[in-house]
Amino acid sequence: MPRDTCDSIQVDSLLDGADADWDRFVEGRPEGTFFHLSGWKAVIEESFGHRCHYLRARQGGEIVGVLPLTHVRGRIFGNSLFSNGFCVYGGPLAATPAALAALDQAAIALARELGVERIEYRLRAPLHPDWPCNSETYVTFRKTIEADPEKAMLAIPRKQRAMVRKGIKEGLASDVDAGVDRLYPLYAESLRNLGTPVVGRRYFECLKSIFANASEVVTIVKDGQPLSSVISFFFRDEVLPYYGGGSAAARSYAANDFMYWEVMRRACEQGLHLFDFGRSKVGTGSFAFKKHWGFEPEPLHYEHFLLRLDEVPEINPLNPKYALMVATWKRLPLVVANTLGPLIARELA
Structure with a gap:
């Protein structure tokens, strides 16, 4: 059943795993990324048990937009929708402004239905100038080879x-x-x-x-x-x-x-033709290592729609709040870290 509409655009949810039509749309969009592909739904649901809501906008029977969303409800790091979870890029992929508006509308309605605290879009280029956006923490490194x-x-x-x-x-x-x-x-x-x-x-x-x-x-x-x-x-x-x-x-x-x-x-x-060295936090060893290869950093724009929060949470190891946890984790025996790690990391989408 359609989840929502915007003008003549209908938005529904992808029910199964990999979908060829979805992936053809992603591959045909210049801003499409590997992390928009439909296969991630099965990866995340089978690996972590998180429910994924892959929203698909249609107009005249044709796909005009997709938005992969991962619902992570955690005791430590909160209750959020990520696009895309466990990925460095994501966010809505839309052929028209109307398709983008329909996907946003459906995502916000879903967020309210699920009672989440926020939606996070992980973007290479900003889409919503009126949404809180973190463009300072993460960069990506991409270069033609x-x-x-x-x-x-x-x-x-x-x-x-x-x-x-x-x-x-x-x-x-x-x-x-x-x-x-x-x-x-x-x-x-x-x-x-x-x-x-x-x-x-x-x-x-x-x-x-x-x-x-x-x-x-x-x-x-x-x-x-x-x-x-x-x-x-x-x-x-x-x-x-x-x-x-x-x-x-x-x-x-x-x-x-x-x-x-x-x-x-x-x-x-x-x-x-293109080598994507991936995401790094500004000022880290990984950031410096990739620059040494001759790659220039490009800022990533992580946009947020806040529903039950007043400000965007800073959930990353550079936050002084987690300094003691990071220092303690480094000293754990490997067998202990590997046993406890997955229980915490499943929330670190």
């Missing part, structure tokens, strides 16, 4: 190129893994070291399964020992290394530097 791997290597700034060459001289090699058996423990160790709870392994398994034809796990090894690993996603002509991590030994061999080079090199050989 050379088709020739040798030219792509030379395009990396000299100091960072030297780190990649160090990994090559150390005899590092890359494997393409069919699953996440080596990726997950390396990623979990890295997050513990940063003081951040890790999501459950089931999430990674769902990502690799549902996006089987649009993902790749690259693991860096030395003498057969895995040092670092990353899962990348593919969308149109873009590659997005998304979740990556390394062991304590990775730094001494420049394994993380070599890992991202291997993702870039493989992307060149596959004819991809």
Whole structure:
């Protein structure tokens, strides 16, 4: 049944998982992203048990807009709708201003029905000048890459190129893994070291399964020992290394530097043209690392519609409110962090 209407536009909810018409619309919009794809609904619902409401605007039987929403009701971080949950981009994707207005109207009605405190749109470009917007905390790094791997290597700034060459001289090699058996423990160790709870392994398994034809796990090894690993996603002509991590030994061999080079090199050989280095918080080590590769930060605009709050909550590890928790988490034994982490991380959408 239609959820709401705006003029002749009807908005309903996507009931099943992957939807070919939805994905064709996303892929045909210049502002569409991998994180708008319908497969995320199954990933999030199966991994975390959160209810997803994927709103679809139609006009004359044709899709004119989509809005993937994840409902996270948590005891620690509140009750919110995110577009898109566990993703760095999202928000409404609309062909016309009327379609955008219809999606917004339906989202707000849904938020009131669910009793949520806020809606958060994660945007690369702002859409609502009258909504509270955080454009200072997060940036993304995107850059066109050379088709020739040798030219792509030379395009990396000299100091960072030297780190990649160090990994090559150390005899590092890359494997393409069919699953996440080596990726997950390396990623979990890295997050513990940063003081951040890790999501459950089931999430990674769902990502690799549902996006089987649009993902790749690259693991860096030395003498057969895995040092670092990353899962990348593919969308149109873009590659997005998304979740990556390394062991304590990775730094001494420049394994993380070599890992991202291997993702870039493989992307060149596959004819991809854009490398999306993903989101970082301003002023962090991740932010500096990506700048060293010659990428320039682009601000992300996280817009909020507040229903039961007076101001936008600052839920990120840089908030002094969480300093003690972060410091404590860094000291936890890995087995404890990996056991407790998924219980908390499922709220960190």
